[in-house]
Amino acid sequence: MAADLPTPNANASPPPAASAACGTCVFNHAAQLRALGVDVSGHDHVVALAGNPNTGKSTVFNALTGLRQHVGNWPGKTVTGAEGGFGYRRRRYKLVDLPGTYSLLSDSQDEDVARDFLLFGQPDVTVVVVDATRLQRNLNLVLQILQITGRVVVALNLIDEAHRHGLSLDQRHLARELGVPVVPMAARSRRGLDALLEAIEQVALGTVATRARRVHHGDARTERAVRELAAQLLREYPGLANTRWIALRLLEGDPGIERAVTDGTLDRLSSPTPHAVSSETPGT
Amino acid sequence: MRNVHKGSPAGASTATTLDRLRRGQIATVTAVDIHGPQRRRLMDLGVLPGSRIHIDRVSPLGDPTAYLVRGSVIALRREQARGIHITVEQE
Amino acid sequence: MTGFSILDRAARLRDGLPEGFRDEVVESLYSDAARITETSVTERDHGTRPPLDRLLDRALTHRVWGFATMGLLFFAVFWFTISGAAGPSGLLSSVLVDHGHSRLHAVAAPLPLPDWVSGLLLDGVYLSTAWVVAVMLPPMAIFFPLFTLLEDFGYLPRVAFNLDRLFAKAGAHGKQSLSMMMGYGCNAAGVTATRIIDSRRERLIAIITNNFSVCNGRWPTLILMGTIFIGALAPPALAGVIAAASVVTVAFLGVLVTLLVSWALSKTVLRGHSSTYSLELPPYRPPKVWRTLYTSLIDRTLKVLRRAVVMAAPAGAVVWLISNVTVAEASIAAHLVGVLDPLGWVLGLNGIILLAYLVAIPANEIIIPTILMLTTTLGPNLFDAQQGVMLELGTAQTHTVLTQAGGWTLLTAVNLMLFSLLHNPCSTTVLTIWNETKSPKWTTVATLLPIALGFAVTALTATVARLAGWA
Numbered sequence: 001m002a003a004d005l006p007t008p009n010a011n012a013s014p015p016p017a018a019s020a021a022c023g024t025c026v027f028n029h030a031a032q033l034r035a036l037g038v039d040v041s042g043h044d045h046v047v048a049l050a051g052n053p054n055t056g057k058s059t060v061f062n063a064l065t066g067l068r069q070h071v072g073n074w075p076g077k078t079v080t081g082a083e084g085g086f087g088y089r090r091r092r093y094k095l096v097d098l099p100g101t102y103s104l105l106s107d108s109q110d111e112d113v114a115r116d117f118l119l120f121g122q123p124d125v126t127v128v129v130v131d132a133t134r135l136q137r138n139l140n141l142v143l144q145i146l147q148i149t150g151r152v153v154v155a156l157n158l159i160d161e162a163h164r165h166g167l168s169l170d171q172r173h174l175a176r177e178l179g180v181p182v183v184p185m186a187a188r189s190r191r192g193l194d195a196l197l198e199a200i201e202q203v204a205l206g207t208v209a210t211r212a213r214r215v216h217h218g219d220a221r222t223e224r225a226v227r228e229l230a231a232q233l234l235r236e237y238p239g240l241a242n243t244r245w246i247a248l249r250l251l252e253g254d255p256g257i258e259r260a261v262t263d264g265t266l267d268r269l270s271s272p273t274p275h276a277v278s279s280e281t282p283g284t
Numbered sequence: 285m286r287n288v289h290k291g292s293p294a295g296a297s298t299a300t301t302l303d304r305l306r307r308g309q310i311a312t313v314t315a316v317d318i319h320g321p322q323r324r325r326l327m328d329l330g331v332l333p334g335s336r337i338h339i340d341r342v343s344p345l346g347d348p349t350a351y352l353v354r355g356s357v358i359a360l361r362r363e364q365a366r367g368i369h370i371t372v373e374q375e
Numbered sequence: 376m377t378g379f380s381i382l383d384r385a386a387r388l389r390d391g392l393p394e395g396f397r398d399e400v401v402e403s404l405y406s407d408a409a410r411i412t413e414t415s416v417t418e419r420d421h422g423t424r425p426p427l428d429r430l431l432d433r434a435l436t437h438r439v440w441g442f443a444t445m446g447l448l449f450f451a452v453f454w455f456t457i458s459g460a461a462g463p464s465g466l467l468s469s470v471l472v473d474h475g476h477s478r479l480h481a482v483a484a485p486l487p488l489p490d491w492v493s494g495l496l497l498d499g500v501y502l503s504t505a506w507v508v509a510v511m512l513p514p515m516a517i518f519f520p521l522f523t524l525l526e527d528f529g530y531l532p533r534v535a536f537n538l539d540r541l542f543a544k545a546g547a548h549g550k551q552s553l554s555m556m557m558g559y560g561c562n563a564a565g566v567t568a569t570r571i572i573d574s575r576r577e578r579l580i581a582i583i584t585n586n587f588s589v590c591n592g593r594w595p596t597l598i599l600m601g602t603i604f605i606g607a608l609a610p611p612a613l614a615g616v617i618a619a620a621s622v623v624t625v626a627f628l629g630v631l632v633t634l635l636v637s638w639a640l641s642k643t644v645l646r647g648h649s650s651t652y653s654l655e656l657p658p659y660r661p662p663k664v665w666r667t668l669y670t671s672l673i674d675r676t677l678k679v680l681r682r683a684v685v686m687a688a689p690a691g692a693v694v695w696l697i698s699n700v701t702v703a704e705a706s707i708a709a710h711l712v713g714v715l716d717p718l719g720w721v722l723g724l725n726g727i728i729l730l731a732y733l734v735a736i737p738a739n740e741i742i743i744p745t746i747l748m749l750t751t752t753l754g755p756n757l758f759d760a761q762q763g764v765m766l767e768l769g770t771a772q773t774h775t776v777l778t779q780a781g782g783w784t785l786l787t788a789v790n791l792m793l794f795s796l797l798h799n800p801c802s803t804t805v806l807t808i809w810n811e812t813k814s815p816k817w818t819t820v821a822t823l824l825p826i827a828l829g830f831a832v833t834a835l836t837a838t839v840a841r842l843a844g845w846a
Contacts, residue, residue, distance in 0.1 A: 054657045102328035105401060108321070108573050133658070134355045135416055137330045139408035147404075161658070165355075165425060167418055174415040188663070215404050222396050225388040232384055250385040252397050261378040321573065323398065327405050329653055334409065340424070340656075344438040345540035348549070350656055352424065357432075357656040359536050361543060364653070 035066025036085035051129035053100035150212030330354035503691025546641025558588025686738030723837025797829030
């Protein structure tokens with residue numbers, strides 16, 4: 001909950017001043033971006049920013065919000081989450097920078113923070129920043145996130161570095177495999193920002209249908225157990241999203257999820273919450 | 285790098301653990317005999333069965349060793365490398 | 376409660392599952408990721424790194440050159456900081472302290488204010504704050520951007536890679552070297568940075584030893600002592616280099632103490648296996664120089680400075696009060712110094728230094744001004760200073776004040792440098808340690824262990840020096 005200075009024109013059309021100042025920009029879409037700094041008041045959508053450490057996640061955060069969170073070139077740098085705001089076209093977004101993690105399964109502190117936000121904060125869109133030069137490792141996290149939420153945009157960052165390293169990536173194939181939009185970008189030089197904003201808007205408004213890839217488990221007994229438990233979850237918590245993932249975590253005995261079951265957190269999530277135009281800050 | 289990509293004849297490869305890998309050799313991970321969160325962490329970093337791996341650098345003090353695996357350079361201490369089973373492709 | 380029936384069901388289903396199914400689940404995700412990657416990425420030259428990265432690594436992690444560059448780089452950072460900050464610091468202090476202070480007094484003089492109000496506000500609060508700004512802003516504005524450039528470049532993980540074996544032998548986590556380096560900026564930041572260490576045992580070791588990284592609040596002390604007592608021993612042409620070398624030596628001692636204390640802790644109260652760890656060496660990235668300068672200036676420098684000012688203002692008030700409030704014919708400060716003097720003598724320091732460290736618990740930055748002020752107030756008045764006024768003196772005058780009015784020797788200076796390395800963390804750091812550990816026990820250990828070490832080491836050097844007839 002950062003400074004809640006009421007800004008005039010909060011929900012009005014984009015101020016022309018911003019585009020005028022940026023009239024000579026090479027990227028005209030991005031000219032519709034309004035960096036709002038720490039001002040997250042009256043946002044229409046919550047966007048979570050996830051990704052492995054050292055993928056340029058903070059660079060994306062800074063590019064969108066106009067804030068200057070420090071970016072360090074070593075793993076585990078961002079240990080606390082930051083919040084910022086940006087406006088694009090007619091809508092205002094609150095961007096939540098999650099700690100950089102390699103996965104959501106290793107039970108470390110930052111992974112718990114990231115996972116809890118994705119699960120209980122129910123962001124409208126989750127942008128996963130991916131290092132194009134280390135796709136496999138980064139996809140581990142993408143796939144794990146896709147088990148939790150399908151409202152994902154993959155920002156395929158450091159694409160310039162990948163080209164320099166002699167890698168070429170078929171992003172359309174990747175998007176098909178994952179079932180969510182994939183946006184190639186080079187955040188350090190602000191390339192691809194326009195396409196990212198576009199994709200965020202589309203997923204937020206639901207104008208593009210995502211069909212997140214769900215991983216089915218090879219072992220038949222595991223698969224059956226997951227399905228059985230997921231069905232019971234859905235009976236007891238109607239409307240609960242990502243029951244398969246919760247079922248799997250419960251089978252694994254994840255203490256955080258077990259707590260969510262007993263303390264009523266799941267109950268709250270099961271009541272059909274309006275996704276668009278949230279008035280409250282989720283997750284707090 | 286040398287001209288050692290693919291094409292090593294079957295049977296010419298030897299099974300060992302990662303700490304025995306020598307510079308210049310290329311190996312494939314066969315199993316990760318480490319348990320708990322560290323197993324996950326290694327897999328997060330790309331060390332999992334099927335990954336090709338070779339030594340990139342050894343720390344000036346002799347340990348740890350940095351390996352190149354799936355495009356990233358990962359430093360592992362020797363006792364940890366001991367738990368990673370590999371087959372070495374012939375040079 | 377429906378919740379419990381779900382948990383029961385989960386437990387029953389779990390029993391029917393093969394052992395290790397958890398790993399299988401993860402591995403099925405990972406093999407999926409591997410398959411998708413293989414079908415979407417084409418590599419031109421399989422499994423190689425850019426030649427420049429390899430070349431840089433070959434140099435920066437070389438048996439000889441790796442350590443040589445490490446030493447040189449850190450020396451260069453300190454030297455730039457010390458020599459580059461001297462001019463701007465002098466300028467700021469002449470503006471803020473010399474002119475600003477007398478101007479404020481001139482403005483305040485006609486106002487119907489009691490003496491103690493203008494004394495407390497102008498001589499106490501304003502002067503100490505101005506001093507902290509003048510002394511801290513320039514070095515921080517140089518140090519942080521330089522350090523950030525190294526950080527952005529990707530150099531820090533290489534340092535961790537080079538030093539890891541030492542940390543492994545000390546029973547510590549390899550990433551402790553990263554939090555240690557953050558500590559050179561600010562210990563509170565260093566303590567927070569230990570979150571990258573998963574094992575609680577190793578994280579506690581990293582937290583307790585972080586205080587042995589000389590934070591920038593302590594440099595003014597080290598730099599001043601190095602300049603006026605140690606650099607002065609060398610011929611003028613070499614004085615700057617010798618002074619920088621003495622500061623680097625103390626910082627290096629800090630690394631040694633870190634390793635020793637880590638080792639001792641891991642052999643005693645924090646026993647356990649050193650957990651396996653994996654450190655990634657990220658690709659080198661050319662730092663964006665201008666953006667880095669701007670960001671680190673705004674972000675880090677001003678943040679740390681703001682904290683210093685917030686802490687310095689009340690401390691300045693305290694110093695003014697204890698030297699001006701008189702009880703039984705002497706100021707409170709004089710009484711306190713009298714009580715602390717015997718202990719100070721044993722440690723090769725003096726009562727004034729110890730009192731300064733008590734006052735400066737909230738902010739180490741004001742150690743030197745407090746010492747100077749107390750020395751001039753309580754000793755013979757050489758420069759016609761007012762009671763409890765923090766003086767800004769040139770280095771030559773400072774030397775005169777300390778040796779003539781304070782009776783300082785080389786031993787006092789050396790031990791002050793050692794004590795500056797080995798004493799309790801500042802209150803912000805203690806608070807951060809509490810927040811990170813939530814443990815009264817470990818917060819106490821982290822607070823008291825360094826000061827106990829400081830007492831032991833300085834008492835030892837003082838005794839040796841006296842027995843050898845050096846002091």
